[in-house]
Amino acid sequence: MDSLGIGALAREAGVRIDTVRYYERSGLLAPKSRLSSGYRRYGVTELARLRFIRRAQTLGFTLKEIRELLALSKGRDVARVKRAAQTKLADVETRIAALERVRDGLATLIAACPGHGDAADCPILQALGGDGAPQLPQRPGLAPEP
Numbered sequence: 774m775d776s777l778g779i780g781a782l783a784r785e786a787g788v789r790i791d792t793v794r795y796y797e798r799s800g801l802l803a804p805k806s807r808l809s810s811g812y813r814r815y816g817v818t819e820l821a822r823l824r825f826i827r828r829a830q831t832l833g834f835t836l837k838e839i840r841e842l843l844a845l846s847k848g849r850d851v852a853r854v855k856r857a858a859q860t861k862l863a864d865v866e867t868r869i870a871a872l873e874r875v876r877d878g879l880a881t882l883i884a885a886c887p888g889h890g891d892a893a894d895c896p897i898l899q900a901l902g903g904d905g906a907p908q909l910p911q912r913p914g915l916a917p918e919p
Contacts, residue, residue, distance in 0.1 A: 776805060776814040786823040793823065799836055801826055801843070833865055 783790045796802040802822055804813035822843070829839045838857065845854050885896040892898055 776816055777820070779804075779813050779815070782815040782820060782823065785820055786827060788823065788827060796823065796826060799840075801836065801840060833861055 777785065779790055779793055783793050786793075793802065797804070802819060805816040805819055806814045808814060825843070826836075826839055829842060830836075834842065838861065842854065842857060845857070882897045882900055
């Protein structure tokens, strides 16, 4: 592969052309060259960079964090790359814990709701409509939040 146009690059990386343009505007990707007509040309380096960006996004890195990882990769500072990944992992674990609390709260409310009767007696609506944090009925086997 000598050089690719933007459409071929997007196809090879499994993204849309608009995505390639967005990464260019964000400063994450630049064409290898331009033809006299102004068309962008990309090589294997740009394709690898585009795949790196997409994989990093899949792991939850933001574009700002990806920019930092790309800068670190030039300096070969593996310790800082590891710290960035550890920070991202801690963030993901925090979000997972929050989602588990949401899941448990919803499961408790659903279990307490008979699914019929007056809306005023619905524990889901009562929990959502009350003042402050929802007061969840206790479900057997679940410890209350501290």
